[in-house]
Amino acid sequence: MGESRSHKITVSKIAKKLNASCSSGKGVDIVTPELAIEVETPGTVKEGIRQLQGFRKPVYIAGSSRQTVAEAIEKTEGTTIGVMDSNGEIIKPSTRKKS
Numbered sequence: 001m002g003e004s005r006s007h008k009i010t011v012s013k014i015a016k017k018l019n020a021s022c023s024s025g026k027g028v029d030i031v032t033p034e035l036a037i038e039v040e041t042p043g044t045v046k047e048g049i050r051q052l053q054g055f056r057k058p059v060y061i062a063g064s065s066r067q068t069v070a071e072a073i074e075k076t077e078g079t080t081i082g083v084m085d086s087n088g089e090i091i092k093p094s095t096r097k098k099s
Contacts, residue, residue: 006064006086010039014062014088028052029062034098037062037084045071052081058094060084 011029015022020032028051030037035058038048045061045068052059061076062084063069072083073092082094 004041007039007041010062010064010086017088035060039064040068040072042067042071045075049075049081056099058082058096058098060094062088
């Protein structure tokens, strides 16, 4: 299964905003020295949460659509995972500390 167009666009937009590079293929989509971001589309949020396990810095699920952002907020409730919209704006801050 290839990346969806909305996923690619969202990854590019956020990476550009953060002046970061995006990884294609396996692993988290965007990693900077300060944080890790996994971009998800509707129905893939659970997978994104799994991908972010083990990071010792603030982590975020970025939704490619309003629907995905709502799903991410719901599924990350009570976790240290933050949520961003498709523009990289923080909707729910990550409470995971950098170690």
